[in-house]
Every structure is written in C-alpha cells, then in structure tokens.
Amino acid sequence: MNRRALLTGLLRLTARLSLPVAHASGAALGWLLGRIPNPMRRVAARNLALAFPEMAAVDRDRLLRDNLMETGKLVLELGPLWLWPGARVLALVQGSVAGEEALAEAARRKRGAILLTPHLGAWEMAGLYYSSRYPLAILYRPSRLGLDELSVRGRGRLGGQVVATDARGVRALLTALRHGEILGILPDQDPGLESSVFAPFFGIAASTMTLVSRLALKTGVPVFLTWAERLPRGQGYALRLWALPEVTTATTLEASAAALNRGVEAAVRTLPTQYLWIYKRFKTRPPGQSKLY
Secondary structure, three states: OOHHHHHHHHHHHHOOOOHHHHHHHHHHHHHHHOOOOOHHHHHHHHHHHHHOOOOOHHHHHHHHHHHHHHHHHHHHHHHHHHHOOHHHHHOOEOOOOOOHHHHHHHHHOOOOEEEEOOOEEOHHHHHHHHHOOOOEEEEEOOOOOOOHHHHHHHHHOOOOEEEEOOHHHHHHHHHHHHOOOEEEEOOOOOOOOOOEEEEEEOOEEEEEEOHHHHHHHHHOOOEEEEEEEEOHHHOOEEEEEEEOHHHHHOOOHHHHHHHHHHHHHHHHHHOHHHEOOOOOOOOOOOOOOOOOO
16 A cells, blocks of 8 residues: 555544544654654754743653644544535634634735734644635645645635645735735745745744745735634634734835744744644754754
C-alpha cells in the first residue's frame, strides 16, 4: 500500500470517530510524542526556547507537553473536519464570533477582505466556517504527502474556492479581490528568500510572505486574523476574529509585514498550547546568520 492510500485510509477511519474520542486519542498520541525522542519534539522544544526565553524551564517543559497533546488532536481531527457532512462540522462552532460584523460588512459591500488563518488552533475549522458564510478564495501550499485531492475537496466543500500557491493561484486571488470576495491565507509559513522580507516574530527575524502586504497595500482592503480555539474534551471550537488595520495602513512593505507578524504573535500568546510549534518557522535565516535548527 502506498503512502497516499494509507493516509487516506487513516483519515477515513478517524472520520468514524466522535470528536471527543478523536481528541482523546490525539492527546494520547501527543503524550507519547512528549516522552519519546523524535524530531517533532526537538523542533517544538527549540521553537519554545526561542519564543519564550524568559520562561522558566519547568514551565516551558509543561507547555511543550501540552502543545504536543494539542498537536495530536490536530492530526486526528482532520478526518472529521474534512469528511463529515457540512452541517455536522458547523455545529461544532460554539457561540458567536466577536468582531465578525466588520467582516460581514466588507462582504456585503463587496469591498474585498483578507482573512488570515495562522497555524493556531483548528485552522481547518476556521476555513470551513467562513467559506460557508462568505465568498472565500482559499490559498494552499501543495502537500508532499499526496493528500491534495482529499484536502482540496474537504476544504472547498462548503463553498470555498481552493487555489494553489502558484502563478495561476495568485491570479485567482487578484480576480477574487476585484470581485469583492474574501481571501483566506495562512500567513505564517516560511516562504524562503523569494517573495519575502524578514520581520520580527517573537523577537526573531522571520522570513515573512509579502503577498498579503502587497495585496493589502495595493487595494486598501481590510485585513482580519482568525483562529478556532479547540475546546476541552471535544466540546467543539470557539472562533476568534481580530482586525489588523496596520497591515493595510502601513507606509512600507516591511512595516506591513511586521504588523502582520505582530498580529499573529499576539494571537499565539493568547493560546500558546495550540500553535504549531513543530513547524520550523525560523528555518530561513538572514544572510550571514547561523541556522537555528
């Protein structure tokens, strides 16, 4: 059996679980990751040491263990979020979304908007929620795991238009903005040295995409940041939404990118256990700086 078939089968298997069982199983997986030496634990520990140097070692170790358990939940919730019927997924959202009125107003006026969904909480849940309510074009980076077909279908099944991070995808984003639609973008990937600038993130120079800032500065559309907090014991998700006006009103591309990173960092600090610390966010270094991993 090839890797694609195996992963697809595992996703379909986890989709048969209730969310409380999926999250409990994921927490158990994360508990093991926290106790067995492995690359994910090493990267997460390194990131936490870089981001929270002032934190006592015992507290950082506790945060690491909690974060790996949340990462396990993230893995096992993918099947339900991608494969459950849309109504069942949307029923997982608990309460209203504070601040959504501004996004809804932009959609009503067909002004266009950029909706940032960082690797915080259940970003797949956030994308599904907003795509069910607004015309949303979702940018994604093709996976090396062979799951593109399944992920595109899962992410787009409630109305979102899913486009890849290539020239055609960027053109589709520009067209969507011109039509007053909303763009959904993951803003905290490491894009390397191309189409990026270095901007502070937790006090560290981080390679930061310029796409969001270029679009915001060129069009003047509002920028929002959102995430879906994973509630305990599989009770569902609470969505948060913030406006990031400085991304659009900045006077330079570098200042806009810095405002973007400040917004993501502020959100992560509200929920550090649910950020994707296993990702090598600081892999690309400015010329002359040594590697951090």
